[in-house]
Amino acid sequence: MIVNWPERLWVNSPVRRYVQQLEGRFFKNMDKLAPGGTCLEIGCGCGVGARIINESFAPAAIHALDIDVAMLEAAKKRQKRAAWKNIPLQLLTADAQELPYPNQCFDAVFNYGIIHHLENWQKGVAEIARVLKDGGIFFFEEIYPPLYANPLFIRMLDHPRENRFHGPDFRAALAAAGLQLQEGYKESRFAILGAAVKGRVQ
Numbered sequence: 450m451i452v453n454w455p456e457r458l459w460v461n462s463p464v465r466r467y468v469q470q471l472e473g474r475f476f477k478n479m480d481k482l483a484p485g486g487t488c489l490e491i492g493c494g495c496g497v498g499a500r501i502i503n504e505s506f507a508p509a510a511i512h513a514l515d516i517d518v519a520m521l522e523a524a525k526k527r528q529k530r531a532a533w534k535n536i537p538l539q540l541l542t543a544d545a546q547e548l549p550y551p552n553q554c555f556d557a558v559f560n561y562g563i564i565h566h567l568e569n570w571q572k573g574v575a576e577i578a579r580v581l582k583d584g585g586i587f588f589f590e591e592i593y594p595p596l597y598a599n600p601l602f603i604r605m606l607d608h609p610r611e612n613r614f615h616g617p618d619f620r621a622a623l624a625a626a627g628l629q630l631q632e633g634y635k636e637s638r639f640a641i642l643g644a645a646v647k648g649r650v651q
């Protein structure tokens with residue numbers, strides 16, 4: 450589900466950019482990803498995540514997708530800036546519930562807060578696991594209903610109302626998809642920040 454104008458204002462704000470940078474640092478400290486890998490960012494919005502991924506992990510390729518054409522246009526505009534010249538970024542309009550990639554083709558998948566926008570979020574998690582190579586890493590920041598569906602935000606923001614998930618549901622879906630949650634993740638009743646590895650048991 451695409452974001453409405455109040456959320457668009459938030460995701461395109463300098464504060465969101467700053468938060469995303471802090472999360473990028475957390476991901477970098479959380480798990481090792483060798484330079485030269487191939488990365489995917491789902492729900493890339495206006496594209497800020499790609500630069501953070503590039504700076505943190507020096508991948509050979511970053512694929513970033515979003516279902517919202519307007520968001521992708523903003524990302525394409527940003528990509529023309531001089532500072533983005535050397536970022537090996539390919540932008541694509543696509544649905545994170547039906548990833549247009551073959552099995553096991555990515556070293557890492559990044560989710561900066563988009564899975565709660567999916568009607569079938571379990572399919573989204575399964576798709577991430579499908580496109581990750583064995584040993585590939587899923588880095589995620591995800592939020593739960595007490596944050597985005599509290600009495601204030603439920604009036605302001607558009608999110609699917611059915612089939613919602615909290616921490617235990619999200620962690621169970623990772624395990625069901627064969628993604629092992631790595632130690633060091635941070636979770637509250639509002640959100641989770643962490644990494645999970647395909648097939649690796651700690």
Ligand SMILES: C[S@@+](CC[C@H](N)C(=O)[O-])C[C@H]1O[C@@H](n2cnc3c(N)ncnc32)[C@H](O)[C@@H]1O
Nearest residue numbers: 450460492493494515516517544545561563566
């Ligand atoms: C909360 S915004 C986050 C944007 C960006 N990742 C960030 O952190 O600033 C959620 C993004 O997910 C995108 N989105 C929603 N449903 C999607 C879907 N089914 N497939 C791909 N992207 C989707 C929205 O268009 C929006 O850009």
